Amino acid sequence: MVWNLPNKLTMLRIILIPVFIILLAFGWSDLGEIYVLNNLIPMNHVLATVVFIIASLTDLADGKIARKNHLVTNFGKFADTLADKMLVMTALIFLVSFKMAPAWVVAIIVCRELAVTGLRTIVLEEGGKVMAAQMPGKIKTTTQMIAIIFLLMNNIFFSAINIPIGQIFLYICLIFTIYSGADYFYQARDIFKK
Numbered sequence: 001m002v003w004n005l006p007n008k009l010t011m012l013r014i015i016l017i018p019v020f021i022i023l024l025a026f027g028w029s030d031l032g033e034i035y036v037l038n039n040l041i042p043m044n045h046v047l048a049t050v051v052f053i054i055a056s057l058t059d060l061a062d063g064k065i066a067r068k069n070h071l072v073t074n075f076g077k078f079a080d081t082l083a084d085k086m087l088v089m090t091a092l093i094f095l096v097s098f099k100m101a102p103a104w105v106v107a108i109i110v111c112r113e114l115a116v117t118g119l120r121t122i123v124l125e126e127g128g129k130v131m132a133a134q135m136p137g138k139i140k141t142t143t144q145m146i147a148i149i150f151l152l153m154n155n156i157f158f159s160a161i162n163i164p165i166g167q168i169f170l171y172i173c174l175i176f177t178i179y180s181g182a183d184y185f186y187q188a189r190d191i192f193k194k
Helices: 005-025 043-068 074-097 103-127 135-152 165-187 189-193
Strands: 033-036 039-042
Touching: 005 043, 005 074, 033 043, 039 043, 043 074, 043 135, 074 103, 074 135, 103 165, 103 189, 135 165, 165 189
Parallel strands: none
Antiparallel strands: 033 039
16 A cells, blocks of 8 residues: 555544544543533534544545545545545434434435445446546535534534524435435446446
């Protein structure tokens, strides 16, 4: 494996996932809570959100750096996608356990992620081409990240005016999850004719 900067950022994201899990799994009640605009937020959620944001920023950075500097590697292609799925699925599972997200929404998102990952593997093996992320998929990823951050932070800044911004972004994410998933399968329809 080549230890270039994008791969190091991907590994950092993978290392941050257990930290994220530990912060959320073990309530850390002794860390207390903080008030933000009359909104009570557990401190472990604040710390977990900071870890999630850092991990998400490494996702944004590693791909751009790899493409710009021609540092794309097979490890990077594999680990980057794997790290993204692990981070997001972990966060969504915790949100369900905290009753902050409906299980059926998360189930659809997780099924889509697994189906598209499997489809990309088949397409790569059959035709040797990589299915690049399209705009609907990018919107899905962005709204997913925003939803997770606001849900973990109890809709910070918006709860005072009773706008469930995290839930709104989660349902926008759901729409683009279904649409982009269907679009991937439509693009790969020739594979299933063989």
